[in-house]
């Protein structure tokens with residue numbers, strides 16, 4: 001039998017049908033890599049130093065564990081297979097850390113650290129976010145190597161262990177390891193798809209900027225009978241400052257927070273998106289947000305601002321007093337058209353202009369900050385991957401210009417100069433950050449086929465080439 005594309009896809013899916021994929025997934029899920037918990041470093045290190053090398057043993061990848069440049073943060077696994085430096089190189093991304101297990105909150109009979117199969121649903125922490133997804137990429141690589149005898153390209157499999165913490169240290173690490181991680185394209189498997197019935201690509205992520213608005217007028221509360229109407233009330237000052245940020249229909253009023261327009265290629269891509277009605281998810285409110293935009297344009301092409309929490313006094317036991325302080329935490333999510341670093345300065349100018357000098361803006365750092373990025377929907381790599389997926393699935397994929405959530409796309413785009421393409425293999429109902437996280441077996445199996453087809457096609461020698469500056473040619 002001669003090696004073929006169909007043969008590679010069949011191999012990947014046979015591995016699924018015969019239980020090998022599930023057996024490997026069990027090994028990955030069993031490691032409690034809860035990066036949000038203190039003391040998780042040993043588990044994160046074990047995942048990189050033992051679990052990943054064992055998973056990829058015999059595949060011809062050189063395993064390396066890179067320490068996180070930030071003290072106490074999880075390491076990064078890199079498996080490298082160079083067949084010929086003249087061939088294109090793909091950087092494959094996944095994350096080995098998971099959110100907290102929350103074991104007591106799972107439904108009866110389920111355990112976050114064991115994969116439980118109930119019909120098409122495979123339960124376990126990390127089954128979709130993200131262990132089950134990087135396993136798809138790796139098992140598809142395995143299938144192509146077996147079928148063709150080689151990949152036909154170079155592959156670097158990078159699995160970090162801090163994604164659920166906002167990837168601390170990853171940017172510095174990418175900068176320091178630029179040479180080791182050099183590639184032509186980034187392909188990451190993560191996140192849910194818009195639909196269960198269509199393959200999908202995502203080309204980046206919206207950025208996130210969180211900050212507290214603080215009105216601190218005095219250190220103590222004072223009797224409301226004596227002082228009400230005499231002392232400035234921080235609750236009302238804060239409410240009015242917040243009311244200046246969006247109008248009564250949720251339209252953003254802060255100059256510099258919204259783009260002049262959605263770029264035409266992005267608008268086209270959004271217009272072509274197909275969605276699926278998932279029972280239990282809310283409808284959009286058509287009268288909330290930027291007028292004239294569709295729901296999809298608001299989600300994937302525009303800026304949003306949300307009040308995450310707001311507080312004055314003690315809501316659980318209000319006292320009769322004029323409060324000394326009021327505060328709220330807000331979060332802005334924005335596309336690559338707006339710079340994250342401009343969000344807080346623009347708000348400062350806006351508040352000053354409206355007479356709210358007294359309102360402090362305190363940026364929230366770490367987990368709540370993430371950058372925006374977007375690969376041009378017209379990039380030749382985007383077309384290449386979309387064509388490959390279309391060949392495998394028999395229909396064109398949904399091409400989402402950027403995830404409405406967050407991921408570390410910007411770091412790979414900026415530090416390594418790569419076009420960033422995400423291929424999600426989960427669905428909106430997967431509970432990925434709560435109890436009862438689960439994968440859908442048909443999507444895992446389909447993903448194995450799509451990825452085997454894609455790896456096969458990249459090895460055929462017809463990929464887009466980049467010149468020394470990284471510009472497609």
Ligand SMILES: [Zn+2]
Nearest residue numbers: 129164432433
């Ligand atoms: Zn996650």
